[in-house]
Amino acid sequence: MEDEVDRLIEAWRRERPDLDVAPMEVLSRVSRLARHLDRARSQAFDTHGLESWEFDVLAALRRAGAPYKLSPGKLLKETLVTSGTMTNRVDRLAARGLVERLPDPTDRRGVLVQLTPAGRDSVDAAMADLLTHERALLGSLSERDQQKIARVLRELVRPFDLEKG
Amino acid sequence: MEDEVDRLIEAWRRERPDLDVAPMEVLSRVSRLARHLDRARSQAFDTHGLESWEFDVLAALRRAGAPYKLSPGKLLKETLVTSGTMTNRVDRLAARGLVERLPDPTDRRGVLVQLTPAGRDSVDAAMADLLTHERALLGSLSERDQQKIARVLRELVRPFDLEKG
DNA sequence: GCGTTTTATCTTGACGTCGAGATACTCTAG
DNA sequence: CTAGAGTATCTCGACGTCAAGATAAAACGC
Numbered sequence: 001m002e003d004e005v006d007r008l009i010e011a012w013r014r015e016r017p018d019l020d021v022a023p024m025e026v027l028s029r030v031s032r033l034a035r036h037l038d039r040a041r042s043q044a045f046d047t048h049g050l051e052s053w054e055f056d057v058l059a060a061l062r063r064a065g066a067p068y069k070l071s072p073g074k075l076l077k078e079t080l081v082t083s084g085t086m087t088n089r090v091d092r093l094a095a096r097g098l099v100e101r102l103p104d105p106t107d108r109r110g111v112l113v114q115l116t117p118a119g120r121d122s123v124d125a126a127m128a129d130l131l132t133h134e135r136a137l138l139g140s141l142s143e144r145d146q147q148k149i150a151r152v153l154r155e156l157v158r159p160f161d162l163e164k165g
Numbered sequence: 166m167e168d169e170v171d172r173l174i175e176a177w178r179r180e181r182p183d184l185d186v187a188p189m190e191v192l193s194r195v196s197r198l199a200r201h202l203d204r205a206r207s208q209a210f211d212t213h214g215l216e217s218w219e220f221d222v223l224a225a226l227r228r229a230g231a232p233y234k235l236s237p238g239k240l241l242k243e244t245l246v247t248s249g250t251m252t253n254r255v256d257r258l259a260a261r262g263l264v265e266r267l268p269d270p271t272d273r274r275g276v277l278v279q280l281t282p283a284g285r286d287s288v289d290a291a292m293a294d295l296l297t298h299e300r301a302l303l304g305s306l307s308e309r310d311q312q313k314i315a316r317v318l319r320e321l322v323r324p325f326d327l328e329k330g
Numbered sequence: 331g332c333g334t335t336t337t338a339t340c341t342t343g344a345c346g347t348c349g350a351g352a353t354a355c356t357c358t359a360g
Numbered sequence: 361c362t363a364g365a366g367t368a369t370c371t372c373g374a375c376g377t378c379a380a381g382a383t384a385a386a387a388c389g390c
Binding site: 001003004005006008011012014015016019020021022023024025026027029030031032033034035036037038062063064065080124127128131134135137138140141145146147148149150152153154155156157158159160161 | 179192197314
């Protein structure tokens with residue numbers, strides 16, 4: 001059974017027999033799978049009237065635990081976007097009533113972004129749905145294989161996580 | 166040894182003990198790894214004065230084999246972008262002298278995009294460099310683990326590849 | 331042949347992100 | 361106490377992408 005990446009690799013082997021394209025077997029599949037996952041995520045969130053970027057921000061607040069407050073600075077570390085992007089995202093989430101901007105009582109430069117009850121409901125429903133979809137995607141894999149692949153992926157990601165704490 | 170995803174999962178387990186978050190062990194790591202790979206790719210291409218999107222197009226032409234000509238339609242299937250995006254990309258690549266637009270002799274609606282010698286040199290050098298970097302990333306994995314994970318990822322991607330041929 | 335449908339490409343406007351810079355406040359050394 | 365360095369957030373302009381629509385040519389059915 002072949003997939004698109006097999007096709008890709010075969011073409012490169014034909015055109016550049018001098019190169020060792022073995023790394024693509026793993027890494028091209030990671031990239032492609034991630035792209036597909038993004039689409040699947042978007043679809044899952046559609047049901048709940050959320051965009052992926054909205055979920056990312058709301059989820060960061062939700063996992064922080066009650067009272068669901070984080071500074072924009074913390075949020076951008078969690079979501080890996082720039083500060084300009086986060087300002088824009090918080091603006092739009094606030095306009096939709098999913099978060100509120102509060103002054104930070106301990107630092108007058110600072111702001112705290114807090115999940116509203118509506119925001120919490122949205123993200124909780126979306127998260128449950130997302131996990132259901134993801135579970136379906138992994139359905140074909142044995143428990144054992146899932147654990148194995150999770151371990152290997154952790155190895156591969158670690159160097160990047162270390163780069164910047 | 167923990168990674169960022171372990172931290173993420175732990176937070177969700179604390180906040181939503183009712184949910185089974187096991188799928189994140191695999192899929193969140195796939196997404197995060199892919200994001201890191203994108204950055205690493207961009208860096209590798211920087212050396213060769215290429216952007217990632219430029220490489221994507223040039224690589225599709227390169228893999229097609231001599232005479233390195235493809236229609237914009239084929240290109241957008243290979244690179245998974247929309248037609249408007251491809252028009253824009255070809256415009257800019259042509260302006261940089263890396264590709265040329267030729268009329269399709271068999272269809273007057275059509276256009277063929279062809280790699281120039283400069284474009285071919287660029288993509289060949291970038292590809293070799295990319296593979297070197299990727300090999301380094303996989304360095305910690307045994308041959309056996311790489312094959313195992315490639316097989317499992319192929320399983321996971323297949324449903325998406327089938328969706329649209 | 332002639333009108334309809336399909337195919338191929340390009341055009342346009344809206345959108346989200348980035349990165350550099352601006353602004354306002356806090357912290358620290360002396 | 362204050363000058364200077366550091367930090368937190370926001371502003372702004374440029375960029376690449378997308379989706380929908382426009383245009384033109386080809387293929388099909390009758």
